[in-house]
Amino acid sequence: MLKIRSQTKMIDGKLIKLVPATLADKENVYIWCFHSETTKSHSGPPYFPETPIESREEFFKDNHGYSDYFFDGTQPKKGRGFIILFNDVQVGFVSYTSFHLKPGWSELDIWINSEGKCNKGFGSDALITLSNYLNKKMNIDKMIMRPSVKNDRAINAYVKAGFEKSDLLPQEYMLDEYLDLFGEGDYGTGGDQLLVKRF
Secondary structure (H helix, E strand, O other): OOEOOOOOOOEEOOOOEEEEOOHHHHHHHHHHHHOOOOHHHOOEOOOEOOOOOOOHHHHOOOOOOOOOHHHHOOOOOOEEEEEEEEOOEEEEEEEEEOOOEOOOEEEEEEEEOOHHHOOOOHHHHHHHHHHHHHHHHHOOOEEEEOOEOOOHHHHHHHHHOOOEEOOOOHHHOEOHHHHHHHOOOOOOOOOEOOEEEEO
C-alpha cells in the first residue's frame, strides 16, 4: 500500500483526510482513473465504449484537462485536486473545477484507486468534506456532479453525500463560452445524470 509523505493543510473528514495533491502525484492520479480496477465503472469497454480511455496527454491537457494548477495550488479559483487518505493510506482522488461555471458553482469529480476500497464510505465522506470546505472557504454554494446514468454505485454515493438528481440545463450553471466544449458532459446528451448540492 502507498503511504503518503507528511504534508500540511490537510482537511479532516469523519473517516478520511484530504491532502492537497502535488505534481509528484500526477502519475498515480492518472493511473487510478484510467488504468485501475475501478476504471471499468466509468470509462472504456465493455460498459462505457462511448467514453474511451484517455491518454496522459489528453488527461493533463491545459485547456480542459487536469492542468498543473490542480496539483500545485496556483489557481484555486479555477480548480484543485486532493489525495484521499484513510489511516495515512492513499485511497483515491477528489477535485473541484470552477473555471467553466457561473459564479458560486463548482463541479466535483472523484475516483477510488481500487475495488477493495470501494463501498466503505470513503468517497461520500470525501465529497462531504470537500463540499463543506468549498462552501466555507470559497463561498461556493452550488455544486454539481455528472456521472453516467449507468453508474448506479457512483450515483448512490453522491446522493449519500447530499447531492440530488436534477433536470437543470447546462446553460443554467455553465458559462456560455464553455457550452460547446462541456455541455454534453463525458457521456453525451442524455448519457449523464446531473446531481446538484446546494447550501
